Amino acid sequence: MLGFKPLPVTALAFSLTIAASAGHAVTVTEADVGEFSSDWSAPTVLEPGVTSVIGTGAGNQFDILFLSGLATGAQTLSFSFEGPSGADYSYSAGGGIRYSETPFQWGWDGQNGGDFATTYYDLNDSLEIMLGDSFGGELYLAMYFTHGTDLAYNFSSNKPASTPAAEASAVPVPAAGLMLGGALALFGAAAARRRRR
Known part of the structure; x- marks a missing residue:
């Protein structure tokens, strides 16, 4: 029995x-998928549910992404930037971020997410983008690197993906x-x- x-x-x-x-957190690196698109009209489409992205930028190299399946509602996107160790006295790198819930209509379209900059004296920078209660889970994100080389970055959402x-x-x-x-x-x-x- x-x-x-x-x-x-x-x-x-x-x-x-x-x-x-x-919820599940998913991280994608530029090494995983190849060089991110630099064309505002044809962003790199990341799989639904990605909540963290790691890449590298350089002057006049743009990383244009489309993320879907993010959690809806208010949340914070945190960005960090780091210049290469061993950089010389003349090192400087930086740029700006633009974002939108609808496809970009031209280069530098969308809302201003802020500027970032690193130098020999301070190889790290960070910024945050606050998405409001009405955020619907889809985001177009453009990182415009205007100068410098070898600027590593990562960003993530503080809310688990859906x-x-x-x-x-x-x-x-x-x-x-x-x-x-x-x-x-x-x-x-x-x-x-x-x-x-």
Whole structure:
């Protein structure tokens, strides 16, 4: 005779729902996908759910990206920039950021996200972009490097992404949990009936 008790159906469904709806953080590096697009009309499209990007910029090299599947609503995008170690006294690199929730209509279109600059005396810089409550989860982002070389950058959102995988599994998993719980309950009832005979 099997010695187990069926799990409570509601507890099982609840735990599966929590696991399925958890957000996932995805990082993409420029080395993973190749050189990012420098064309404002044809941005590099990153997979849905990317919340962190790592790359390198240089003067007159632009990195134009499209991110989808970001969490909706208010959040902060944090950017950090770092010049190369061993830079000489004349080192200087920097540029500016533009962003939009709709496709760019021309170069330097969109809202101003701020300027960044590094020098021999301060190889690091950072800035933040605050996205408001109405943010819909899709962002066009342009990093215009105006001067310098070998400027490493990364940016990330402070909110977990809403990935298609998490959204898709959030609906059927509780139903599967209920079916599993029901099957276990039926199995337990059948075993009890056998014991009474």
